[in-house]
Amino acid sequence: AQSVTQPDIHITVSEGASLELRCNYSYGATPYLFWYVQSPGQGLQLLLKYFSGDTLVQGIKGFEAEFKRSQSSFNLRKPSVHWSDAAEYFCAVRSSGTYKYIFGTGTRLKVLA
Amino acid sequence: DSGVTQTPKHLITATGQRVTLRCSPRSGDLSVYWYQQSLDQGLQFLIQYYNGEERAKGNILERFSAQQFPDLHSELNLSSLELGDSALYFCASSWGDEQFFGPGTRLTVL
Numbered sequence: 001a002q003s004v005t006q007p008d009i010h011i012t013v014s015e016g017a018s019l020e021l022r023c024n025y026s027y028g029a030t031p032y033l034f035w036y037v038q039s040p041g042q043g044l045q046l047l048l049k050y051f052s053g054d055t056l057v058q059g060i061k062g063f064e065a066e067f068k069r070s071q072s073s074f075n076l077r078k079p080s081v082h083w084s085d086a087a088e089y090f091c092a093v094r095s096s097g098t099y100k101y102i103f104g105t106g107t108r109l110k111v112l113a
Numbered sequence: 114d115s116g117v118t119q120t121p122k123h124l125i126t127a128t129g130q131r132v133t134l135r136c137s138p139r140s141g142d143l144s145v146y147w148y149q150q151s152l153d154q155g156l157q158f159l160i161q162y163y164n165g166e167e168r169a170k171g172n173i174l175e176r177f178s179a180q181q182f183p184d185l186h187s188e189l190n191l192s193s194l195e196l197g198d199s200a201l202y203f204c205a206s207s208w209g210d211e212q213f214f215g216p217g218t219r220l221t222v223l
Contacts, residue, residue, distance in 0.1 A: 043214030
């Protein structure tokens with residue numbers, strides 16, 4: 001069965017520091033991969049997505065993610081974190097043959113001033 | 114603002130009751146998805162409709178049902194409510210592969 005694992009429940013970084021949020025998926029073929037951000041009291045907003053092609057994907061708000069097939073990973077990165085990036089981040093997967101999305105349990109990011 | 118609207122914003126009800134949550138998708142989006150977000154279960158996909166037809170089903174309980182109307186708005190009906198149904202219910206709409214999420218309906222079952 002498809003699954004998505006976000007091993008870090010909470011991450012704390014200082015403002016200006018680099019960030020990497022981990023995401024591992026389990027799926028036989030190449031899935032469609034997504035990263036979403038949820039600010040407190042808000043719905044989810046799409047940061048970036050990967051379907052095929054270049055394995056390094058650029059998103060909004062300065063985020064990028066790299067698809068590594070050999071590691072079944074799709075980690076989210078940002079070179080310099082801003083205080084406004086404090087939120088919960090969700091990795092999601094969807095198989096190319098269905099319309100069911102599976103979300104990870106989320107990583108809550110705290111940014112220290 | 115994603116363009117997806119959900120009503121009501123908050124709903125408080127008692128066990129055993131039935132409620133209806135409403136979602137209006139972005140203009141032109143044919144797909145509507147429903148999700149349940151709770152502290153212990155995370156974000157769970159419930160069901161998807163495309164242009165009025167059910168397209169995909171996730172972890173939706175038999176007590177729950179949904180439909181999408183000709184004007185493309187959707188309703189999620191929750192019946193025989195239990196304490197464990199307390200959660201944030203999100204609707205999302207899409208035309209392609211990008212989902213746009215509404216602000217959610219917070220359901221509290223007392």
